Amino acid sequence: MILFMLFLSTALNYLDRTNISVAAPFLKNDLHLNSVVLGLVMSAFGWTYAFMQIPGGWILDRLGPRLTYGLGLIIWSLFTFFQAFAKGFGSLFGLRLGLGLSEAPAFPTNNRLVATWFPKQERALATGIFTAGEYVGLAFLTPVLAWIVAAFSWHTIFIVTGILGLLFVPVWFKFIREPKDSPYVNAEELAYIREGEGLADAASEKTKLKWSQISVLLKRRTMWGIYIGQFGVTTTLWFFLTWFPDYLVNDKHMTILHAGFYSMIPYIAAFIGVLFGGAFSDFLVRRGFSTSTSRKTPIIIGLLLAGSIVLANYTASIGLVITIMSVAFFAQGMSGISWSLIGDVAPRELLGIAGGIFNFAGNLSGIVTPIVIGVIVGRNHNFGGALVFVSAVAVIGALSYLLLVGKVKRIEV
Template sequence: MQELKAITKKTNVRYLTLAILFITTAVNYIDRSALSVAAPVMNKDLQLDAVSLGIAFSAFNWAYAFLQIPGGWLLDRFGARVVYGVGLFVWSLFTFFQGWVSGFLMLFILRFVVGVAEAPSFPGNSRLTAMWFPQNERGRAVSVYNSAQFFGIALFTPVMAWLLQSYSWHVVFYVAGLAGILVSVFWFKHIHEPKKHPKANQAEIDYILEGGGLANAGDKPIKIRWAHVKLLLTNRQMIGIYIAQFCLNTILWFFLTWFPTYLVQEKHMSMLKVGFMASIPYLGAFLGGIVGGYLSDYLLKRGKSLGAARKTPIIIGFLFSSVVVLANYTSSAALIMLIMSVSFFAKGMAGGTWALIGDMSPKELIGLNGGIFNTSGNLAGIVIPIVVGYILSTTHSFSAALFFIGAVLLIGALSYIFIVNKVERIELPPELQEEKQPLLKVQA
């Protein structure tokens, strides 16, 4: 009897998969931020003015934001293992190549390709966690990989700064790119869909399926059609989630672009102090993401509805993120960092929005819906730096910008309260499961 029990005991391959997603997402953000670390020295060597450098920064966002939907389409058509894995290798390779740039055009092209290759990453994370994790574990799983972005920036920015100071800006890109290339080897060795994984037994697959996981989502890849896109874009719940994700990312892109300048110009901190201070809110966001995921799964296990379990930490996160406006009322460096850390901690809590994509997407369209969702969020990466810059040039102060960001975050909370109603999976109608309509043509 004991031998039979040992044989039927479920494996835990899903945790290995999650660990690799965490590492991959951390590498993802290290590669994104490598240019910002190298820029102060790199722009002098390449003779780049502020405008040229700004355009080079934007190259990633333009490619990344507008290729989310094609990236999601590829995930649903060919699977996350291949599409995401190839993307990981390509973006790492082209990060490595940035160590060889000799001018603006080459830098722009390489950053653009990095944005193209990273486009399937977060929709891929969502698809894999939906396939590997039952609903009562999915909130924590999403919080782990989602928090990796902040972990990577907080931990490795000082490392990249040390490489820059001790060696050269070239080495920053070499190390960041090589790290991703090595991770891609582990990816192809250990990442598979549940039913195709050589180390996952039937007991684990049954456990995933019985808990609402989509371990069989890859059995019948579907051809994506315009009607599928229309279904998602006209669904009330999805519209509310898309709006809210744009709102949530306003504070992220403020931190990724204007926050150091804010500390120097508005709060008169030295660059040395800014280098340390700027990493603290990212640690807060990392912890907030973990807390939000655990709270969501705890509420679900306590018998709360899926909607209450998922939306509660998200709405709390939106509301507390808006405290960023309180920084307008103090000049104390310690208090400013406390306010910003609380705000970004709350932003991390609200990161469970990705769990809803796994919970609510049609099981055939998780990648596509993740792509639309992430497009909505990353439009903030284009809009917010420009809007904040315009406010700053007009008012010569960040005060109005922080009020603007706080107001947008409140809109996100209201979107989840009043627009996102029921949390339930969207089912494809029978006519959209057939192959009679024109194929969606995606320009990659």
């Protein structure tokens, strides 16, 4: 039940941050935004989302996951709703900043709840399943959003997704609890979680954070390897979250409806990839492989395969382009289990802040990627250089896991 709630909340979270990609081909004409300015608008979410990760992790450690996420859900749904009434660059940029600010604690909260509720041998698959919520929402609702744009207007997308988020708020507060406080958990399940190193007890305690403790998370080579690697993981993701529909419309000359339906295929591939990556990692754990091998193998393979996205530059076939994109996004999904590493290596007392730093490092690409791609497209009037950039960063991420991360074990403070 907890995992299903995380799956649904993640699907809503990603709809609200990526709905602008579907609206973009129409929105930029209506509000008179060129590619460079549109890249800035798309990056606005990343500015506040990234820089609020550490404060968001601190808030999570203070307030706990139920209240932190519930309040964030209310606020980000309102910011989503009001984007429908943006009149130009300034108002749209400001609302996207607010959206990033309020969504910042989402994934640290997801990670905290997985570390709390799931034993080690189930944690990667659980991470994969809630992460799959990103892709399921995008796969099956992107065509719906494209239809809404075509049938009504780009404004309607923001109204619909904002209302969906607000409707989910009471559901979240009803079902999300710590294991010890849940009316649905018995003593046997609590014992099972504890035996598998789930943090059923420690994670329910509110932490008094000393800022000096953050230095532990910044001095270890393992953590830096994970941070750099996550930047590589999320760069491919941010291409698909921001520019992919525009790539299909303007580079491949599709209508918005065709782009919406073709987008389903890579998104479904990513959904399968993240489930495969999680199941494969947990399978290796159960077969007796080390945590290092079990966690890092699908991430490294995924990052290397994600680099194949550059091959789309060498074909004009729509079918082959979608196939290449699907392989790259499947691979990105595989590497998306990187969140499970934080549950394995972060100090028990600092799960929230560790997740915040990790997500900050990864989502710096939410700032960099939309702007870089916007500049490249603005100069070259095509996406060739943009795909080279995405591919190169994915390979750098793989090298970081290979050369820097080392042995995966929990850091003690």
